[in-house]
Amino acid sequence: MEETEQILLEAKDLEITFHGRDEKTEAVRGISFSLKDGKVLAIVGESGSGKSVTALSLTRLLPEPPTCTVSGKVELMGKNLLTISKKEIRQVRGKEIAYIFQEPSTSLNPVFSIGYQIAEAIKLHLPKVKNIQKRVVDSLRRVGIRDPEKRYKDYPHQLSGGMQQRVMIAMALACEPRILVADEPTTALDVTIQKQIMDLLKELKENLGMSIILITHNFGIIADFADDVIVMFRGQIVESGSVNSVLNNPQHPYTKALLACIPQIGKKQDRLTTIDYAQLDA
């Protein structure tokens, strides 16, 4: 079966710099990648490699200049997201590209019920829609929350971490976006919940035909869920390709080192493998 691999989102020569008082930090130093329609692109790297910043820059969620300057091109359906007007980018946010973040407990406003917050997301992009309550309950049910009729009145602090993340996903999906950017969605959750959330994302991707950019440092998730992967290190892409080729046949020494760090069940090790940065710089 022939699969037309259409490129949905393309980033070219993306550079992100943060300007402090006397110094500047080049968080992302010229990267280019593309997201294919209906596929999952994983961005993997250690803390500080620039993954989250890259994701936020796509819809200009980073601080305004001069604190933070973004250059390059991010193309979605013929438009350069970095240069379109404020009004247009606000329409892209949520409707075309939606986000879920790492810490679900802080991503929800503590003074409003979860139903209210989901309703806000719905009203934002579908202002004429009627019967919001039903839609809210449906969206909660869709992400696997039991008794949604009762739970939508709950406040975020009354929910467990896994459920909060589900609510976040419900909010992100309320507008039925084309692209979902998930910034380490399961890092703050324990392993069993992690699996549930990833299964949920898989199911939603199938049903809604979403494309996903997944930021993570967990290769297990990548192997299970992603189609393509880019490896970031200190603001640059050191390797990219399909998951199969990168994981099975890594080319760059950093990728090899990262993969070697993964502890294996059954393999006896006295010390966990670490990355020798000195050797990488050489």
Next chain:
Amino acid sequence: MKRNLLKELLSRPLGLTCFIILSIFYLSAIFAPFIAPYTTSEQNLKKTFHPPTGLIWKKGGWHVKIYENVDSTAAKYEYVQGNYAPIRFFAKGYPYKFLGLIPSERHLFQVDEDNKIYLLGSDSTGRDTFSRLLYGSRISLSIGLIGISITMIMGFVVGGLSGYYGGKLDFFAMRIVEFLMAIPGLYLLLALRSALAPYFDSAQMYFVIVIILAIIGWAGTARIIRGMSLSIRSRQFVLASESMGQSSFKILFRHILPNLTSYLLVAATLSIPGYILGEAALSFLGLGIQEPSASWGLMLSQAQNMKVFMLNFWWLLTPGLAIFITVIAFNVLGDTLRDIVDPKMKV
């Protein structure tokens, strides 16, 4: 959220009591002309410094005891046995406008002719303390509400916007705030009050005082709100909201403001007493409300008389008690409200 607020308040007896006390005070202020048997300026020079008239139940109805002045130099009054006058409820008295609109002559209670009912005694010119207390409460209590409304709104607008947008707006706004805070408030108040005195009559002066107090007060609030706005703005649910495409304006009102509520409520209820005390102090110094109007501060200044202490005219100090109760009630209520509004305390 509002329905819950009432329910929560009902389950907290201390806060509820204070709420009821304050409601009674404010309702009395609104219905002052109905409740007060006399106007603020109705004098009776034969009955100066009269103690509170006792009440007795006779012949199936309430009556007020009639007193006789036994010593005119020391203002001593004694009850003449068997002398009492009936109290008429919902009787006709001096005309007024109910709620400022509907003319009426009915008052809660009245007595006939030359007899007077002084629930809280009379002052140096025979004016009823109770009536003056009620009319005075209109000024003293409303100044607090109007004042904090101005302060909170200005503080939120300037502080909230500065904290949220940052940059040049924040910089200039905060410099203005600091400038305002550096001005010695009391002196500014006195100076403005003195300078503007010839231009305004007593009623207008009231508004001038409120506005001056608010202008001095909002700067500090703005700075605190700005700090809180800054910290709330960096929380992730604001980023989440931005990522959904929410406009800055809506984020300010829907996410930042509600998270400020807890602070604003406590700050407001703690500021109101400040305004009340401020007005009292001004009137006490003769720079606030003038005769023939009444305010609690003005009444207290008139009680600043050696006679009051030496001859034990304790009733002239009731405005002080009123202020005291009001201030405490606001503080406790503010505390209770803050406990209610904090969602983490919901069990």
